[in-house]
Amino acid sequence: MKKMSIWLEEKDNSPINILDRDLNVDILIIGAGITGMSLAYQLKDEKLNICVVDANLVGQGLTARTTGKLTYLQGITYSKLLKDKGLDSSKLYLESQIEAIKEVEKIITKEKISCDLEKTSSYLYSGTPNKIKELKKEKEILEKFGIKVNELTGKDFYSIYVSDTAVFHPLKYVYALKKICCKKKINIYEKTKITDIKLIKNLYKCQANNNIIYAKKVIIACHYPFFLLPMFLPIKTNNEQSYIMAYKTKVNEHKSFISVDKQTKSYRFHDNYKIVLSNSHMIANHLNRKENYLELINDIGKFYPDYIWSNDDLLTIDNLPYIGKIKNNLFIATGYNTWGMTNATIASKILKDLILDKPNKYEELFAISRTISFKDLKNSVVDMYDNAKGFIENKLFPNKTWYKNITFTRKNNLPLATIHDENGEHTIINRCPHMKCSLIYNQFENVWECPCHASKFDIDGNCLKGPSKKNISYKE
Ligand SMILES: Cc1cc2nc3c(=O)[nH]c(=O)nc-3n(C[C@H](O)[C@H](O)[C@H](O)COP(=O)(O)OP(=O)(O)OC[C@H]3O[C@@H](n4cnc5c(N)ncnc54)[C@H](O)[C@@H]3O)c2cc1C
Structure with a gap:
């Protein structure tokens, strides 16, 4: 793996x-x-x-x-936008996404780019009655906007799909x-x-x-x-993290899927691999990242991932x-x-x-x-409260029970964390330079992560990913 x-x-x-x-x-x-x-x-x-x-x-x-999908079927998007922003905005967002897919295809053709572009249908599906109702509404709205939307009903699921979407190698x-x-x-x-x-x-x-x-x-x-x-931005956005893996499969369905249930699942195919995404959460929650990875691996049961990774993106309060x-x-x-x-x-x-x-x-x-x-702001306050809970918990109890070989100390008024491994000791300042949040150690990837805005640092405190501009290395 x-x-x-x-x-x-x-x-x-x-x-x-x-x-x-x-x-x-x-x-x-x-x-x-x-x-x-x-x-x-x-x-x-x-x-x-x-x-x-x-x-x-x-x-x-x-x-x-990413999972590298080029699609305008992005969950229950257009119903939400129609409700919050009105018909014109919802339709305009749809137009922008369709224009973008065409633009990527145009560039690939014009420049003769070989990037595994494949026309695939995009499916949204659910097995729960209230979400199925939402999917039917989404279909209705898309049809009102002139999109041909198909439906497929199974024994325990309902899905809607469109055919003019694609996947590629980003x-x-x-x-x-x-x-x-x-x-x-x-x-x-x-x-x-x-x-x-x-x-x-x-x-x-x-x-x-x-x-x-x-x-x-x-x-x-x-x-x-x-x-x-x-x-x-910290008031108007939230970071969401998800876990992704790719494993070998004999069947390439040439389709891509997203569930619209509470726990999003998404998958597509690439060559002879199936790429599966799951376990999304706000970054200040589910702080035991190793457990999140293991849940994803458990999810696919008998298959074993060849590749496994995570990604995070910024969600805005008005979508x-x-x-x-x-x-x-x-x-x-x-x-x-x-x-x-x-x-x-x-x-x-x-x-x-x-x-x-x-x-x-x-x-x-x-x-x-x-x-x-006002509604967006209210939702944002709820998200911030949720994030704040994770933040405060992390600040008050940085020494998690699942951490092995990490000691937390204070020196010269600085919160320090030291990892002891076969190469010796690696001490970092346990405070993100960006907005002073306490960090968590991701024991699956061996990186320090900021649970507030997703900065990442290696075991010796070198900054791997912003928004932090600085390292957190500590030398006596
Ligand atoms: C799990 C997951 C799956 C996804 N799947 C899809 C999908 O299927 N389809 C889809 O449309 N989208 C998908 N996305 C979203 C997509 O991955 C991102 O929105 C997109 O890649 C963002 O691109 P970007 O260029 O803005 O950011 P990035 O690719 O992160 O590029 C930003 C660059 O800025 C550099 N940088 C940062 N700070 C500085 C600095 N101070 N100075 C100089 N450089 C700096 C970084 O090194 C980086 O290279 C997914 C997201 C997630 C989380």
Whole structure:
């Protein structure tokens, strides 16, 4: 069993280019996941000096850990949007997702990208009467919007499905976008972390490792932005984590599925593997991550996973992503509610228009400044309470009974945690530099995780994933 995403078997053999000097650019894109690379691709033919930077390697963030579905059937989405935002917004969101799928297909065809794109039907299913009722409502709404929706009834389940959706290999796709952008003289710097952005006169001064990038326009495409104000993201979003595995199967059904029951299950096929997702939870809950993995393995019974991994994404309180202008010449795209393959693609088209001062029909729908309803806020408070419970529990009782070989101490007023293993002692500061949350140790992946905003650190405290900008290593 490999503790890694199946997509990471695909290697990017191009050399790693690390920033080693100051730069002056028109456009700086921070983050080279599907969001950053899709935007770079959209802008590649403009007469602009563009630079993309990534703290890690191209595509190795969330994008390397998805299930890689390209679908507009995303759970009970359109009924919710219709109820909360009205008919026009619900329909417009549907249009955006369909446009995104077509855009990915268009790019793949035009650029002759080999990324295992396969047209598959998407199914939503349930076995519980109230959820079946919701599925029937969802079908009705989609049909009202002109979509042909089929249904399938089994002995103990009901499902609805559409046929014009797809699956692909997300990393092969992103690597191909990188290659195309490099040919178009877009500079892509990996292992180059942005740690500060300041607006000075009309230029953004961005600290990138030990260098400065001066940019006229900056796009935050790094999933969870490392600066918070003025977007109030911690109030408007929540991180959800899920567990995924891939195991060999003789039957490739050429379909993808999601249950809409309380505990989401999702699966698709890739080559001779079945990819299964389950056990989703808010990141501040279910803190014994090893147990969550073991539950997933138990779930598939007689099969044994060849690959197993987890992923987390930002859920917004009104189920729509945040794509657009923050202020001045600062833009963002995030909060994809676990539908980043389509939303990153549509984000790239929207942001291209906004950067070029052109209108875009989705601008208002996804605007950062959109009003939040009282109901959304109420739900957010409930989620925050839920998260706070996990946070406080973790703060008060960091020394979990399931931890083996970890000691928790205080020195110089710092909370420390030391792991003892065959290589000796590994001491870290048990406090996330981002918002000072206590960390949990994921004993399955051997990483420290922040249960507030999903930063990750290795056993020696090196930051593997933001929003934290700093390491938590401790030296006497
Ligand atoms: C379990 C799960 C399954 C999913 N399955 C699907 C699916 O089937 N279909 C679908 O449409 N979506 C799916 N998603 C959602 C999708 O994975 C994400 O929404 C999408 O990958 C986000 O892409 P991104 O480019 O915004 O972020 P990322 O891929 O995380 O890219 C952000 C990049 O920014 C870099 N970065 C961070 N901070 C800095 C910094 N300070 N300086 C420089 N670089 C920085 C990171 O290194 C990273 O490479 C799933 C999500 C989850 C949790």
